[in-house]
Each structure stands twice: as C-alpha cells, then as structure tokens.
Amino acid sequence: MSPKSAGLAAKWGHKNLLVYVDGLPAWKKAGKHMVPSVDYVAHGNIVLIDVRSTAEVEKGHIPRSYSIPLANLEDAEDALPQGRGAPVYIISDKDAEIDAARKMIAEWGYKNTIGYYGAFEAWKDAGKTLQKGPALTATDDTPITWQRNLGPGEISITDFTKSLNSELIRVIDARTPAEYESGHFPGAISIPLEQMKARMAEIPKDKFIVVHCMTGGRGEIGYRMLKEAGYAVKFLNAECQCYSTGEYEIW
C-alpha cells in the first residue's frame, strides 16, 4: 500500500518522498513502540489493563481500564479474557512495566497484546480526563469478558454449539483425519481442508454448512472455498479442543 500511496503523492507534485518499505513487521521486530488512537482506547472493542499500583490508579486512570498491579499480574491469568485473541492493551506510566506485563501475557498465549506507551500524555493531549477512584477489577471467578465482533462468515460460539444438534446444519471438521479420530464434535463429518475441493460432492447443498478446525485458520479457508462454490456456509473463528469422550471446549 505505502509505495502506491507515495506514487500518488509524486504524481500530485510532492517532493521529498520516502517509503518505509520494511514497514511495521520490522518496526515491531526492532522493539519500537506503537500506540493506539485515543478514540479507539475510549470506545474500541478492547481490554485495557492498568498495571500501576492501586494507589496510583486511584489518583487517576483511563476509563474502562481494569486495575491489575504488575506485582499481582502473575496470579491473574484466570482473570483475563478466555479468548487468547482478545486485544489486551497494557497501560502504565513506566515503559518497563508495560514491557514486563506484555511479555508475561504473551507467554500465556495472548496473541494481541499492545503496550499503550505514553498513555496519560496522549490522553491529556486529546483533552480527555482521567477517572479518579478505584478502577474495574477482575478475579478468577469474575474474569474480564471480551467478545469479538463477528467478521464476515463467522458464527458465534453459542450458535455453533447449537448447530451441532440441528438437522438443518452440517458441521464439517476441516482438520486432519488423525485430529478427527482423537476426538470430534458430535455429528461433525470429517473432510480435511486439503481434500475439500475434491470431496465437495459429499457436502449437501440443501443444508447450512459450518466449517471448523482447531483455531479457525483452516475453517476460514474452507468457508471461502465453499462460499465460492455457492454454499450457505459459516465458520468457527475460535480455538477448540475435542476429546475422545465426546466432551469439548471452545474458547
């Protein structure tokens, strides 16, 4: 995108144009900071965690943020949202605290942890005010909840579990045969993603189709494949684990 933007700028008479070709992957790899937009922090579908001490938090914090002091974070894994895809923004006035918290949370498997460096400055510069008093708190029994906004073709976990017992819906397991054998959703039929095109005739056109895999990746490709072939189809964009007992977990 960026070289094309620069190309347009050149066409419109701009001089002194540079493109940061390596872009954000290189920026992140070099450990450089990135920050969210203030409005996104105020209203976005994200989780804010303030890791400063309780006393500091009570003097003023960004609204909607949860207070988990860095010293307590280690014991707070179960107080975090279940979905490891939840976007978790870490807030502190000390960059080192943000780095430490991000590292810990990333080790728990959270794929989307972002440090809000310079949070309070940015917040004040944007004319926003801090909230005084205690911030939100979370415990193992009352963890932070976060629900992803469903993207195109995605089915919610609730609807997915309902669809397992519906005559109108066929659930397709896009994982490998070995994964399927070790445990699968009740009623799900096994069509590994790599065979899906060749075995499309086995998929009924008069049912709604839901494709799942282990993390959503293969499910999404299967969804796109079937959608292109004219199926009414959705996919589960969540992680799941099926056991040979017939029990399963989705998160």
Added chain:
Amino acid sequence: MKKTVLKLGLSALLVTNVIFASDAVPGVNGVAFAADTAKAVKTTEAQSVKGMISNISQKAKTVALTKSDQSFFLLKFTDETELKGIASAKELKEGEAIIVKYTVVNGENIATSMEKAVFKLPAGIKEIKTEELADLLANGKKDLVVIDARPAIKYDESHIRGAVSIPYSKLVKMGDDGAKLLEKYKDKHLVFYCGGST
C-alpha cells in the same frame, strides 16, 4: 484456563434462520448458487499468479490468496513445491505478497514454485530503514510527516507514534481529489509506511 467445558447434549433447539438470516450469507438468496464461474480451466500447463496471502494453513498445505482485483484464489503446495528465496513455507505469513507458479491437477491448483513478491519503488522515491526513521522521530524533525497507509481501523488499533492516517484505499477511491488530503503537507518530507511489503 479453558474453563468452558460444554458437555454433550446441551439443550440445543436451534432456529437456523436466526443464525443465518442476520448477515449476508451467500447462497441463501440465490445469488451465490450460480455456477462457479471462476473455475479454472483444466490444464497441465504452468500458470502464474500474484496475490496477498489472506490465509495460510501449514497443516493442510493450503494458501488462500487475495488478488489485486480482490478476488480469491486458492492453492495447495506440496513437498515438491520449489521455494525460491525462502527456506521453508513456514516463512510465508498472512499479509505477504507472493508469486506462485502452479499447475491445475484434477481441478486443484498445485503450486510448483512460490516466492515472496519483491516490488520496486516508483522512480524518485527513496527507501528509509527502521533506525533512520526512529532517529528522525526521536529528534522531532519538524518538517517530517509520517503517513500510515493502512486502513483506518488498523491505524486505530496501533500505529507509529506521531503518524497520521491516510489510507491508500481512501486516496484511490477519491481519484484526483485525493490530492487534497495531502495538500497541507506539500512542503514536508513525507514517509509512507504500511504493514510490510504489500
């Protein structure tokens, strides 16, 4: 922390049309039930395709590409697929542009070779590296404007501090009116960035 153990036999009377009627489901309204017009012609001759990886499954050795016309292209790779300039298919990540040579076997696109797409900068436009950019920003250079060319939502989620959001897609959509978005930066040094080599 996987706490939600959902047992078999949950009460699950399902009203399908509640789930499926809410958003655009292909096929329900007949549109997508039309025959697959994009189906590749059966051939064994090598063909080439360039696109951005929108999904990749290492387990299923399957790649979904988005082509420049936004259409979707699916292909598989095998242990025989030649990897040019990369050691393993694991180096191919979502969001990267790749060039693939492939043949069609039994209606499936099988990659014979894959490589990352290298693009050229337009004439007169220079490249800047990570540390140079970091230095410029740290020194607070006044006539410098860093422009994030990604979609606005990506900018909102996180961006280089101090950058402004001018999505490429917006510039293109506005045609020559797009020039107005950049006009106020006419005398500045502009640095454009995005999510990598796209």
